[in-house]
Amino acid sequence: MIPHSRPTISQEDIKAVCDVLESGAIAQGEAVKEFEGSVASFVGVKGGSAVNSGTSALHLALVALGVKAGDEVILPGYLCVAPLNAVRYVGATPVFSDINPGTGNIDAERTKAVASEKTKAIIVPHMLGQPVRMEGFRELGIPVIEDCAQSIGARYKGQCVGSFGDVAICSFYATKVITTGEGGMVLSDNEEVLETIRDLRDYDEKTPYMTRFNYKMTDMQAALGITQIRRLPDFIAKRSQIADFYNHVLADLPVRLPFKATGCEPVFYRYVLRIGSDVEDFIKSMAEFNVVCRRPVYRPLHQLFDQTGLKNTDLIWNDSVSIPIYPMLTDQEKEQVALSVKKTLCK
Ligand SMILES: Cc1ncc(COP(=O)(O)O)c(C=O)c1O
Numbered sequence: 001m002i003p004h005s006r007p008t009i010s011q012e013d014i015k016a017v018c019d020v021l022e023s024g025a026i027a028q029g030e031a032v033k034e035f036e037g038s039v040a041s042f043v044g045v046k047g048g049s050a051v052n053s054g055t056s057a058l059h060l061a062l063v064a065l066g067v068k069a070g071d072e073v074i075l076p077g078y079l080c081v082a083p084l085n086a087v088r089y090v091g092a093t094p095v096f097s098d099i100n101p102g103t104g105n106i107d108a109e110r111t112k113a114v115a116s117e118k119t120k121a122i123i124v125p126h127m128l129g130q131p132v133r134m135e136g137f138r139e140l141g142i143p144v145i146e147d148c149a150q151s152i153g154a155r156y157k158g159q160c161v162g163s164f165g166d167v168a169i170c171s172f173y174a175t176k177v178i179t180t181g182e183g184g185m186v187l188s189d190n191e192e193v194l195e196t197i198r199d200l201r202d203y204d205e206k207t208p209y210m211t212r213f214n215y216k217m218t219d220m221q222a223a224l225g226i227t228q229i230r231r232l233p234d235f236i237a238k239r240s241q242i243a244d245f246y247n248h249v250l251a252d253l254p255v256r257l258p259f260k261a262t263g264c265e266p267v268f269y270r271y272v273l274r275i276g277s278d279v280e281d282f283i284k285s286m287a288e289f290n291v292v293c294r295r296p297v298y299r300p301l302h303q304l305f306d307q308t309g310l311k312n313t314d315l316i317w318n319d320s321v322s323i324p325i326y327p328m329l330t331d332q333e334k335e336q337v338a339l340s341v342k343k344t345l346c347k
Pocket residue numbers: 053054055056079080082083125147149150171172173182183184
């Protein structure tokens with residue numbers, strides 16, 4: 001079976017983790033600090049606070065922005081449940097925005113349509129590795145949390161995602177663009193926000209007492225993160241080469257290939273086909289050809305609450321399917337994936 005995704009682990013990664021293990025200092029320490037600096041300078045912001053997952057990063061970002069029970073937070077319906085959970089951890093009410101039918105991402109116009117006086121933050125996820133067009137969000141006057149879990153290294157108008165909002169978060173889960181196994185980070189130019197997060201992620205020996213968390217990243221994870229981020233440009237280039245290959249060989253099929261918006265430099269975390277009909281049969285057929293495909297979003301968030309009215313989200317969710325794309329995909333495998341797509345769609 002060709003898996004849907006796979007981490008990219010090299011001997012350099014393994015050595016870096018082993019060196020930390022051998023050092024005897026394996027919990028949060030110097031490697032975490034170095035990793036925070038590497039990610040922040042790559043993205044082009046002042047600093048980062050590393051934590052143990054993207055979900056924790058979102059949770060603490062919301063806390064640091066002062067979001068609490070009774071407040072509303074806007075997020076797109078086309079999204080995994082992690083950001084929704086973070087909103088609920090602070091007791092706020094999630095308000096779902098529809099997505100742009102062209103880009104598949106949230107936009108300022110649709111965000112404005114659901115904003116109210118109670119809105120205290122907007123979560124802007126750059127989905128599937130595709131940067132959101134960031135114009136218009138600042139004008140809403142509401143703090144923006146960019147969710148770069150799927151898109152570290154993507155650029156909009158030459159600027160890295162994660163450097164537009166008040167705060168940004170990353171995830172370094174096993175199969176993300178870069179990995180620390182599990183892990184996350186809050187990025188910001190705002191030192192106060194970063195310090196609040198450094199304080200809240202660690203509960204030990206703190207005065208005065210308040211509810212804090214154990215959300216720390218270990219030096220073992222950070223050592224892996226440091227070697228991974230050095231190779232991020234190579235990972236992005238490899239993903240783009242595979243996307244170019246798919247663009248070329250699938251061009252004549254009756255499907256919509258990934259959208260290329262002006263000013264957007266994606267990282268192809270996912271390569272998503274819109275096949276114009278429900279995707280379940282496509283996924284089954286691809287499995288018969290030994291290729292694992294998936295819906296890019298398990299289930300739209302508004303549907304979890306029986307809400308309706310997010311027409312673009314429903315439409316895009318119904319006919320979108322993600323085929324394998326990752327640096328470890330071999331030439332032979334990518335050819336097998338493309339051939340299987342052709343056979344499935346031309347049955
Ligand atoms: C868009 C988005 N935000 C947040 C997260 C949460 O990250 P983590 O799994 O590291 O908690 C994910 C994870 O898949 C994600 O895709």
